[in-house]
Amino acid sequence: MKIYLKIWRQKDASSKGKIVDYTMDGVEGDMSFLEMLDILNEDLIAKGEVPIEFDHDCREGICGTCSLQINGRPHGPDRLITVCQLHMRSFNDGDTIVIEPFRAKAFPVIKDLIVDRNAFERIQQAGGFISVNTSGRTVDANNIPIRKENADKAFNAAACIGCGACVAACKNASAMLFTSAKVSQFALLPQGRVEAAERVQNMVKQMDLEGFGNCTNTGACEIECPKGISLENIARMNREYLSASIKG
């Protein structure tokens, strides 16, 4: 396949970036998208040019590190996968592919296609945990009865890998799906109920401080989430937040 690439290049955080055109010949359908970029980078290095920086780690769809906006969609055209799980068979010979970093004020570009997603880390640090004694006297979680329905919903929320596709897809760059998943995975379980009110207030406060946009319920985040995190989590977070705030 011959593929025409339009890739965002930006020297560093303070430089102004631009789209640069590249042409790739001999692209195989079985190549992963990141392998295709690896080969492009090998070509660039061979020519003495600066390779394109992009985030990647596990390449198994688990870590949430890869973060590319491909042809206007986070993680590309296929559903429920990350970029590293996207293969070139999803494209056709002669296609032009536009590759950009995830765009949000709270996700500043560091270089080329790499963005700083520490805003998510700070939201997590604000309350995305439970305070337990881990000295060995903790009750085994399997001994606590939990409704199957709640366990399933908590598991759905806990599947969030924090990749940021929800923010990238949202027209408002809202982080509500991410934050609500992290709130929900604890709010649905007895271990998390103890600090539920404090958690949701602190995490929402941090989310707002980071400069993410407001949710307008377009549902784009749910569609583009590689882990299929449900919009129900956002409603749950709203509920938890209102309840916690009113009770004071």
Place this chain on the structure above:
Amino acid sequence: MSSLIKSSIARKVVMALSGLFLVLFLALHVTINFTSVISPDTFNQWSHFMGYNGLVQYIMQPVLILGVIVHFVMGIILEYQNTRARSIKYTKYKGAANSPWVSRNMIITGLVVLAFLGLHFYDFWIHEMTYKYLEAKPEDPTRYYIETVEKFAPIWRTVIYIVSFGLLSLHLWHGFASSFQSMGLNNKYTPSIKSFAKIYAVIVPLVFVFIAIYHHLNPITH
């Protein structure tokens, strides 16, 4: 409570509550308007009641105006913040692949409805205020039907009403059901709420359009 007022969730709840209040008002409005098609006398009675009842005039009317202002101002604030949240736009953004057009363009449909409200207020509210307070004319319980029908005589006004109600329908299509999600209600009843909201979003504006066309096609002959 102080953190609640500043939060993005609270802003969305204010948007949702003011929106639901306006949805409720629309149901009342369309019901009274529809009587103008069935019985001019009933329409006159209701209009006179709404125009001179103290509770309606001094409680309901200010609350309604406040509801419109809150919904509009909060919508502008949210839009401003949302635009700032992505200062550098994508070169290519395929919003249609993951969300309906109406959900992404509530500000457009909302601003058109707001502009229409300007005309609507000029047509009826300003006229009423002038009649009652500036000109201090006596009560006339028979005037409302004639005044309403005469408003729809020009084709341009009827067309503006039809287009505006089309946009209102799109606004309701997303906004009505969305307000429940904003308030934290997403459960087994959500599919039913969404269906009801969509039926409402079509039927109510359609009845308003029908009334406008009906009066345009059936002018009062003196």
